[in-house]
Amino acid sequence: MIAFRNPLFDGQLRRTLGHATYGGAEIGECLAVAARVTNGDRRSWHREWVALADRTFAAAESSAGCGQRESARSAFLRASNYYRTAYVFHLEAPLPRAALEAYLRHREAFRCAAAAMPRPLDSLSIPFEDFVLPGYFCALDAARRPLVIAVGGYDSTAEESFFWNGAAALVHGYHCLLFDGPGQGAPLIERGIPFRPDWEKAISAVVDAAVKREDVDASRIVLVGESWGGYLAPRAAARDGRVAACVLDPAQIGLYRAMLARLPFPDRLKRRLPYGPRWLVALLRALLAHMAKRPTAGWALRRGMLTHGVPTPWDYFVEAARYDQEDLIGEIRCPTLVCDAENDDISAFSKAFFERLRCEKGYLRFTAEEGAGEHCASGNRALFHERVFDWLAARVAAGPPCEISSPASPSTSFIGRSQSV
Numbered sequence: 001m002i003a004f005r006n007p008l009f010d011g012q013l014r015r016t017l018g019h020a021t022y023g024g025a026e027i028g029e030c031l032a033v034a035a036r037v038t039n040g041d042r043r044s045w046h047r048e049w050v051a052l053a054d055r056t057f058a059a060a061e062s063s064a065g066c067g068q069r070e071s072a073r074s075a076f077l078r079a080s081n082y083y084r085t086a087y088v089f090h091l092e093a094p095l096p097r098a099a100l101e102a103y104l105r106h107r108e109a110f111r112c113a114a115a116a117m118p119r120p121l122d123s124l125s126i127p128f129e130d131f132v133l134p135g136y137f138c139a140l141d142a143a144r145r146p147l148v149i150a151v152g153g154y155d156s157t158a159e160e161s162f163f164w165n166g167a168a169a170l171v172h173g174y175h176c177l178l179f180d181g182p183g184q185g186a187p188l189i190e191r192g193i194p195f196r197p198d199w200e201k202a203i204s205a206v207v208d209a210a211v212k213r214e215d216v217d218a219s220r221i222v223l224v225g226e227s228w229g230g231y232l233a234p235r236a237a238a239r240d241g242r243v244a245a246c247v248l249d250p251a252q253i254g255l256y257r258a259m260l261a262r263l264p265f266p267d268r269l270k271r272r273l274p275y276g277p278r279w280l281v282a283l284l285r286a287l288l289a290h291m292a293k294r295p296t297a298g299w300a301l302r303r304g305m306l307t308h309g310v311p312t313p314w315d316y317f318v319e320a321a322r323y324d325q326e327d328l329i330g331e332i333r334c335p336t337l338v339c340d341a342e343n344d345d346i347s348a349f350s351k352a353f354f355e356r357l358r359c360e361k362g363y364l365r366f367t368a369e370e371g372a373g374e375h376c377a378s379g380n381r382a383l384f385h386e387r388v389f390d391w392l393a394a395r396v397a398a399g400p401p402c403e404i405s406s407p408a409s410p411s412t413s414f415i416g417r418s419q420s421v
Contacts, residue, residue, distance in 0.1 A: 003034035008296045011375065016085045018378040022167035023074060024081035040296055042089035049086035050102060053079050057109055069116050076113035080106050084160055091155055092302035095189060103189050110159035126179060128205040134158060134186045135179030139215060140170050146220030146396050147210055148176045151203065153227025154307055157185035165224045168385040175216060179206055183307045194309030197322045203236035211242065220244050220396045227376055238331040245396050247388055249339040249376055250347030251354065254324030259317060261348065274318045288313035329353060335360040335395045337388065342366065342373035362391050
């Protein structure tokens with residue numbers, strides 16, 4: 001426990017703190033906010049994090065007005081992360097106005113930071129069917145380099161993906177592409193576009209855009225799937241032969257089987273769901289509806305209803321049955337690294353996924369003793385990236401990495417004064 005008895009609140013605080021590794025937070029100001037938040041009260045959470053984000057954004061604007069580009073960029077990055085933290089517990093349908101406003105500020109702050117970087121990030125609008133996928137191209141330099149495509153999760157955004165994997169990719173000698181797909185970020189929040197089972201098509205559209213760039217080595221494209229991205233990324237790794245390597249943190253076989261695993265019923269009954277037996281369906285309908293009304297215990301259900309575009313908790317449960325890729329795992333041909341964390345129940349199927357792979361593969365387990373045992377190793381992203389990029393180096397050599405020996409070097413300016421390697 002860091003600051004809250006409520007494990008959901010404490011987990012989200014750890015997520016925010018974890019981004020300090022790449023300039024997305026300062027530990028002291030985050031802990032000061034946590035001390036003012038009422039445990040389990042999401043309105044208190046939203047109020048205090050927005051207040052911090054507003055103060056940090058104002059400081060960034062003041063620095064920018066004085067011509068202090070580095071100070072401004074650093075504060076804009078933190079403000080972006082704090083706005084995202086503020087709205088996370090209000091991801092539900094209909095989306096509250098406060099959540100929309102915080103999301104828009106999250107994006108605005110990040111774009112200000114992106115423009116203030118020594119090599120500003122390129123904003124992207126990637127054509128996909130009848131809309132576009134927004135994102136950013138993070139170029140280390142003008143050289144032709146391998147590319148990391150960051151695949152986010154349930155409630156992440158293209159902007160947050162910079163802290164998860166984008167900044168680390170730059171440090172290790174890669175370009176990086178961040179984007180929002182269906183069910184994420186702008187497509188979800190501004191257009192109501194939900195997740196879909198054939199999400200690999202969105203990734204292929206991103207690859208289409210990436211390989212047209214002269215600074216991308218099309219033979220060395222790496223997918224890094226974070227959280228729910230650990231389900232989404234392998235779909236593209238199996239279907240799109242242009243993927244050279246895949247990292248899954250954690251690897252996931254299916255959403256529905258994960259839900260079933262948590263139900264306290266015999267397997268013989270669970271095998272008949274979601275269409276029977278009738279008494280169990282009625283019971284689960286009632287239980288899920290009751291659970292969804294609980295402020296924090298029902299958060300995952302409400303978030304799932306929003307991101308999958310369904311009206312009730314039971315509809316979300318049924319919809320989840322469409323998300324399973326057991327038969328697809330054996331089709332992956334590129335080298336694939338499976339990660340899991342000791343205390344992360346979302347990684348419960350990582351080992352089973354690994355065992356089904358028929359390609360070159362690796363397995364990394366992160367532990368509580370290392371401070372990396374929680375979801376996505378959020379307490380020790382530096383360790384995570386050391387091991388992941390060491391594994392990738394033998395398979396997708398990135399060439400000379402970004403120089404990081406001096407605090408004044410260009411690479412540290414990408415990611416903020418709190419970065420250390």
